[in-house]
Amino acid sequence: MVTVSILVLFTLGFVAAALLGISSKILAVEEDPRVEAVVEVLPGANCGGCGFAGCENYAQAVVSDPDVPAGLCVAGGEETSIKVGNLTGKIVAAMEPQISFRRCEKIEGKVAVRFEYQGMPSCAAAALLGSGQGTDQCAYSCLGHGDCIKVCPFDALYLRNGLVRVDPSRCTGCGVCTRACPRNILEVIPRRARVMVCCSTCDKGKKVMEICEAGCIQCLKCKRKCPAGAVSVVDGHVHIDQQLCLGYGEECGMACAEACDRRILRRLVSTPDADGDRFTAPHPPAIPVNAASTEPQA
Amino acid sequence: MDIFQLFISAIFVNNIVLAQYLGNCPYLGCSKERGVAFGMGSAVVFVTIMATLFTWLIQTFVLIPFGIEYLQTLAFILVIAALVQFVEMFLKKLIPPLYKSLGIFLPLITTNCCVLGIALLVQRKQYSLGTSLAYALASTLGFMLALLLMSGIRERLDTCRVPKALKGTPIALIMAGLMSLAFMAFRGMAA
Amino acid sequence: MPGTLWKEFSKGLWKELPPFRLVLGLCPVLAVTKSASTGLGMGMAVIFVLALSNMIISLVRNMIPQKVRIACFIVISASLVVAVELLMQAYAYPLYQSLGIFVPLIVVNCIILGRAEAFAGKNPVLPSLADGLGMGLGYTLSLTFLGAVRELFGAGTLFGAPVMPSAFEPFAFMVEAPGAFVCLGLILASMNYLNAHMARRRGEEEPENPRSGCMACGACSRANSPAQQ
Numbered sequence: 001m002v003t004v005s006i007l008v009l010f011t012l013g014f015v016a017a018a019l020l021g022i023s024s025k026i027l028a029v030e031e032d033p034r035v036e037a038v039v040e041v042l043p044g045a046n047c048g049g050c051g052f053a054g055c056e057n058y059a060q061a062v063v064s065d066p067d068v069p070a071g072l073c074v075a076g077g078e079e080t081s082i083k084v085g086n087l088t089g090k091i092v093a094a095m096e097p098q099i100s101f102r103r104c105e106k107i108e109g110k111v112a113v114r115f116e117y118q119g120m121p122s123c124a125a126a127a128l129l130g131s132g133q134g135t136d137q138c139a140y141s142c143l144g145h146g147d148c149i150k151v152c153p154f155d156a157l158y159l160r161n162g163l164v165r166v167d168p169s170r171c172t173g174c175g176v177c178t179r180a181c182p183r184n185i186l187e188v189i190p191r192r193a194r195v196m197v198c199c200s201t202c203d204k205g206k207k208v209m210e211i212c213e214a215g216c217i218q219c220l221k222c223k224r225k226c227p228a229g230a231v232s233v234v235d236g237h238v239h240i241d242q243q244l245c246l247g248y249g250e251e252c253g254m255a256c257a258e259a260c261d262r263r264i265l266r267r268l269v270s271t272p273d274a275d276g277d278r279f280t281a282p283h284p285p286a287i288p289v290n291a292a293s294t295e296p297q298a
Numbered sequence: 299m300d301i302f303q304l305f306i307s308a309i310f311v312n313n314i315v316l317a318q319y320l321g322n323c324p325y326l327g328c329s330k331e332r333g334v335a336f337g338m339g340s341a342v343v344f345v346t347i348m349a350t351l352f353t354w355l356i357q358t359f360v361l362i363p364f365g366i367e368y369l370q371t372l373a374f375i376l377v378i379a380a381l382v383q384f385v386e387m388f389l390k391k392l393i394p395p396l397y398k399s400l401g402i403f404l405p406l407i408t409t410n411c412c413v414l415g416i417a418l419l420v421q422r423k424q425y426s427l428g429t430s431l432a433y434a435l436a437s438t439l440g441f442m443l444a445l446l447l448m449s450g451i452r453e454r455l456d457t458c459r460v461p462k463a464l465k466g467t468p469i470a471l472i473m474a475g476l477m478s479l480a481f482m483a484f485r486g487m488a489a
Numbered sequence: 490m491p492g493t494l495w496k497e498f499s500k501g502l503w504k505e506l507p508p509f510r511l512v513l514g515l516c517p518v519l520a521v522t523k524s525a526s527t528g529l530g531m532g533m534a535v536i537f538v539l540a541l542s543n544m545i546i547s548l549v550r551n552m553i554p555q556k557v558r559i560a561c562f563i564v565i566s567a568s569l570v571v572a573v574e575l576l577m578q579a580y581a582y583p584l585y586q587s588l589g590i591f592v593p594l595i596v597v598n599c600i601i602l603g604r605a606e607a608f609a610g611k612n613p614v615l616p617s618l619a620d621g622l623g624m625g626l627g628y629t630l631s632l633t634f635l636g637a638v639r640e641l642f643g644a645g646t647l648f649g650a651p652v653m654p655s656a657f658e659p660f661a662f663m664v665e666a667p668g669a670f671v672c673l674g675l676i677l678a679s680m681n682y683l684n685a686h687m688a689r690r691r692g693e694e695e696p697e698n699p700r701s702g703c704m705a706c707g708a709c710s711r712a713n714s715p716a717q718q
Contacts, residue, residue: 005366012360012373013564016380023384027391120457317666319520323599326515368575371593372567379560408563411516411597418590463682464674467512471674479667 034063034087041083042073045153049074049174062088071095074188075154075172097191098173100156100166103200104142104185107161109214111138123147127182134183137211140201140237142185148177193242194250195257199264202236216264222256231256231265238264301432308436311485314412315444316478321412325445326470328403335449339442341403343435345385346413349378350434353417354427374417382408412441447477494619501623507600508631508673509680514600517591518632519669525648528636530584531591532629534573536622538595542566543609543621550610562605567596600628639663639672 038059045055050072052058061068062084070085071092078095085092117126117135123143127134134143142163149157149164156170157177168191178186185200197216201208205217216238223231223238228248230241240256257265314320321342328338353374361367386404389397407413416437420430451473460469501507508518514535521531545565553561574592577585585592595601604624609617640646643663645653653659662668 001365004364005369008360008364008366009369009372009376012356012376016376020380020383020387023387027387029390121459122457125457319516319666319669320594322515322519323513326512369571371574371596372564372571375563375567375596379563383560405559408559409597409599409602411594414597415590415594418593422590461678463678463685465681468674468678468681471670471677475667475670475672475674478665478670479662482665482667 032063035059037087038063038084041076041080041087043076043080043172045075045174047075047153047172047174047176049172049176062090074098075174077172098175098188099168099171099191100173100175100177100186101189101193101196102142102164102166102186103196103198104140104163105198105214106136106138106141106212107163109138109212111136111141111212111215113137121145124182138201138208138215139203140183140185140199141212143183147180147182148186151176151180190242190246192246193240193268194245195240195254195265195267197238197240197264198266200237214263217262219261221259221261222265225255225259227252227255240265301429304429304432305436305439306484306487308433309440309443310481311487313440313444313478313481314416314437315441316474316481318415320415321410321441324406324410324412325441325448325474326467328406329445329448329452329470332446332449332453335445336442337399338403338406339438339445341400341407342410342412342441343438344400345378345382345404345407346416346438347431347434348385349374349381349413350417350420350430351427352377352381354420354430357421358427370418370421371414374414378413378417379408412438444477448474451477494615497616497619498623501620501625501627502630503627505624506627506631506680507624508628509677512677513603514598514628515673517594517598518635519666519673520591521588522632522636522639522669523664524640524644524646525633525637527584527587528632528634529629530581531588532625532632534577534588534592535595535598535600535628536625537573538566538569539601539604539625539628540618540621541569542601543604543617544614545569546605546609547612547614547617553610558610559602559606562602562610563596566601566605570596600624635669635673635676638676639668643668 035056036059039056042055042059048054050058052061052072058068058072062070062072069092070088070090071081073080073084076084077097078092081092081095084090113136114130114133115135117129119125119129123145124147126143126145129135133139134141136143144159144162144164146157146159146164149159153174153176154170154172156167156172157164158167159165164186173188173191175188178184178188183200187200189196199212199214199216201212201215203211203215205219208215208217218233218238220231220233220238223233226245228244230244230248232239232241254267257267259265308314312318315322315325324338324342329335356373356377357367357370361370361373382404386397389400389404416434420433423433425433448470452470455469455473464472504510507513508515517531517535522528542562542565546562549561549565570593573595574585577588577592604621608620612620637647640648641652642660645651645657645659660668663672
């Protein structure tokens with residue numbers, strides 16, 4: 001009995017092992033080992049920032065298709081791109097580290113709510129209410145239910161004082177949040193960016209004056225003052241072309257931010273303020289970018 | 299036993315998750331999104347039927363003739379583990395699209411008590427091969443039904459305010475309890 | 490050394506209490522807790538398998554090739570389960586009958602594989618044994634507790650002895666499947682509440698609720714992929 005059981009189990013195990021061994025030879029799939037190597041290098045967050053359906057898809061494309069560049073992984077940044085480039089033999093152009101930026105200061109602007117919202121905690125739902133005008137007086141405000149926070153693959157967003165904040169130590173600029181925001185308030189900008197519009201309203205100046213103290217009234221003084229022609233009205237709101245702005249350099253002395261009486265265009269600093277909002281410096285006194293020693297806000 | 303009755307009984311009355319308590323880990327773990335639930339469900343259907351077939355053959359033609367039925371558990375888990383590995387390789391080579399959708403679930407299935415549970419259950423009930431396979435199909439369809447219903451509920455649940463302590467698994471378990479209560483109502487249908 | 494052993498042992502009793510904190514191995518938790526005594530019996534079987542499998546795996550951990558380690562773990566635990574089955578048939582046949590299919594199913598209980606993969610495969614023998622014993626004991630206590638609660642309300646008895654006043658009408662709901670789910674859910678919720686309360690008391694940040702099911706077990710690659718979080 002003991003011998004039989006040992007024999008049977010041994011045979012069973014042996015047959016199974018042999019079968020698996022043989023089939024692993026016959027059914028072996030020749031995978032390009034580079035694909036696996038690239039997958040290893042990529043962050044594995046499957047954020048879709050590269051435009052592919054996930055890290056593995058991108059790895060496959062970048063290995064097999066010579067037209068797919070190696071520098072598409074925004075989340076991994078330059079380091080990852082160089083590694084991918086080395087693995088696939090592609091040349092990587094210098095990567096600009098990016099970060100997400102919230103174009104709304106509704107708390108500072110004292111935007112009133114139209115009605116108290118008790119529905120499900122989703123910006124997309126809240127934004128649809130009131131014939132699409134949303135629950136705030138402003139139709140372009142950050143609703144603060146955190147749809148972007150839910151989708152962020154890097155846990156880089158958080159809520160404080162009713163507004164979404166970006167943690168620069170975690171944000172990779174992958175842009176998933178910009179697609180999740182029903183109001184398009186988040187924008188991905190270069191980390192080096194010196195100035196940014198802190199409002200994305202498309203409303204007329206008169207209405208903005210009534211509802212928000214920190215809203216853009218589109219006086220376009222900034223546009224006239226910018227020597228680089230980087231400020232323009234895109235999709236109904238003031239937009240800064242960061243490439244043009246950075247390309248021009250600092251000689252302008254941030255004429256646009258100086259010109260803005262309502263402090264909509266603000267200089268960006270690298271130190272956080274009390275709310276953990278690392279990027280908006282108050283207008284007066286203007287603080288130069290990267291001046292880490294100065295305290296931006298009390 | 300009538301095949302139709304067997305199906306109704308295995309899918310609704312004695313639902314494998316809600317009445318027989320098998321496969322609860324994937325039921326709670328893989329039911330957060332409908333796509334994942336469907337993938338997991340179909341992988342379980344596929345593997346369980348294969349496993350039932352092979353374990354039935356092993357039991358009838360190896361274990362019983364040698365009189366070593368007590369090694370059932372060991373032999374079955376061996377067969378299932380090998381089978382899962384084999385299926386993974388097979389799909390990867392020959393049916394890549396199917397592998398893409400089921401592949402990630404396959405390693406998980408070895409430790410899914412559904413598969414071994416059904417293989418053991420059909421032995422305890424002493425079904426014939428055909429009935430065993432039908433039972434395996436029906437039970438796993440029941441598993442898939444429960445998983446899909448649960449994932450639908452949980453997707454809805456995501457948008458609701460749940461008390462902090464109940465968030466996650468506790469509320470899922472309570473939902474499962476309510477679902478199982480609903481399924482209990484099928485009891486009158488088949489004895 | 491005894492200190493660390495005690496730590497490995499005691500973490501299974503509260504901090505990583507298997508079914509409630511790690512949310513592992515739920516099927517038997519639900520299925521065999523109709524009464525406190527079946528829960529206790531199942532728990533004993535799990536202690537036996539878990540402690541021995543942890544010990545054996547940690548003994549042979551350096552001999553197992555990385556690629557087939559899961560298969561090896563399964564074979565080891567399956568052999569132990571067969572041993573338990575035979576022991577139960579010999580000495581506790583009524584219990585074996587009432588546990589039914591869930592004795593052989595200890596093999597696929599993620600707690601066994603999970604501990605093998607997460608602990609025994611990486612640690613020396615004594616800590617692994619302590620870990621297995623602690624986890625097993627925690628599992629047993631949880632099963633017994635859940636069984637006791639369900640038995641108390643479902644039948645008005647405790648370990649078979651009537652304890653409720655005669656006017657008490659048992660809720661049939663509790664011994665049926667829905668009762669198992671709801672009861673476990675409520676226990677998990679109260680554990681979460683208690684933990685959050687204790688953390689607040691200590692002035693720490695409130696801990697996140699434990700994640701459920703197979704994602705927490707660590708035996709498979711999917712547990713580590715960030716896309717699933």
